[in-house]
Amino acid sequence: xxxxxIERIREDLFAMQDLSYRDFHSRLMxxxxxxxxxxxxxxxxxxxxxxLAKDPEIQEFxxxxxxxxxxxxxxxxxxxxxxxxxxxxxxxxxxFLPYINNWATCDMTSPKVFKKHKEELLEAVRRWIxxxxxxxxxxxxxxxxxxxxxxxxxxxxxxxxxxIQSEEYYVNMMIAWYFATALAKQYETILPYIEKQKLDVWxxxxxxxxxxxSYRITPEQKAYLRTLKIKxxxx
Numbered sequence: 149x150x151x152x153x154i155e156r157i158r159e160d161l162f163a164m165q166d167l168s169y170r171d172f173h174s175r176l177m178x179x180x181x182x183x184x185x186x187x188x189x190x191x192x193x194x195x196x197x198x199x200l201a202k203d204p205e206i207q208e209f210x211x212x213x214x215x216x217x218x219x220x221x222x223x224x225x226x227x228x229x230x231x232x233x234x235x236x237x238x239x240x241x242x243x244f245l246p247y248i249n250n251w252a253t254c255d256m257t258s259p260k261v262f263k264k265h266k267e268e269l270l271e272a273v274r275r276w277i278x279x280x281x282x283x284x285x286x287x288x289x290x291x292x293x294x295x296x297x298x299x300x301x302x303x304x305x306x307x308x309x310x311x312i313q314s315e316e317y318y319v320n321m322m323i324a325w326y327f328a329t330a331l332a333k334q335y336e337t338i339l340p341y342i343e344k345q346k347l348d349v350w351x352x353x354x355x356x357x358x359x360x361x362s363y364r365i366t367p368e369q370k371a372y373l374r375t376l377k378i379k380x381x382x383x
Contacts, residue, residue: 153205154212160196161219164188173252177218180250185218190256193219197226210240214247221248225257234265238272245276248283251318255290262291266300277312285312286322293326297333306330306338310346320351327351328358331373332365342376349378 170187174180200206206227215221224244231237237259248254262269269291276288289309296305309326312319327347330338345352356377360370 153203153208157200157209157220157223158217161186161188161217161223164192164196177250177252180218184216188219190222193222194226197223197230201227201230210243213243218250218253221250221253222256225253229257229259231259232261234261234268237261238268242272245284245287246281248287251283251286251321254283254286254318257287258290258294262295266295269295274308277308282314282316282318285314285316285319289319289322289326293322293329297330301334301337303337306334306341310341320348321354323347324351324354324358327355328362331355331359331369332362335365335369342373345378349380353377 164186166187166189168187169189170182170185173187174182174185177185200223210224210227213224215224225248228237228240228244231240241257241259244257248257273288273291276284276291279285279288289312292305292309296302306327309323312323314320314323324347327338327341331342341347342352342355347355356373359365359373365373
């Protein structure tokens with residue numbers, strides 16, 4: 149009898165280990181224990197998952213939550229990303245979201261099938277942003293940013309994001325990223341959120357900073373946005 153799939157995947161991941169990459173990447177995720185990071189580069193991981201997805205025992209790995217290693221979580225996310233059936237994809241994602249424990253796994257898990265199911269996805273997004281789990285909220289905002297800022301944009305979506313109240317850095321950082329991207333794509337509609345200071349001070353200023361770093365925002369727009377920064381009051 150061959151090795152258990154969970155054991156096999158772990159061995160494969162350690163065979164791809166790059167310790168200098170692990171040290172570098174761990175610094176970008178201060179909330180993840182370095183001992184839980186193997187150190188596998190993302191392109192290599194994606195290539196590996198393409199083959200792994202064909203394994204008939206793969207469901208066993210998907211059911212084995214929580215995983216021990218960061219890369220196992222990424223493998224899980226990439227497997228979900230490849231699923232072609234919306235219902236199956238969503239079922240596995242809903243199971244996985246509560247176990248996501250870092251921004252990188254959260255932001256990299258982006259199923260291709262979502263592009264064809266915008267209406268159903270929107271129902272899930274509303275549920276996710278109301279969650280009390282940090283990375284589920286972040287994930288919901290990320291999906292709104294990815295799928296609903298172009299032809300599917302509606303004015304109620306930034307309103308939804310602006311109403312999220314959180315003390316969590318990784319949620320507020322995603323709100324800022326959402327509004328900076330929205331400024332690049334829907335400038336006239338989004339600008340009043342900044343002019344009327346609809347976001348908390350940190351997120352407001354971070355949005356302006358990120359927008360000013362974007363190539364998609366004109367120099368004139370950047371100059372105006374800089375005038376809208378909120379100066380912190382001196383104690």
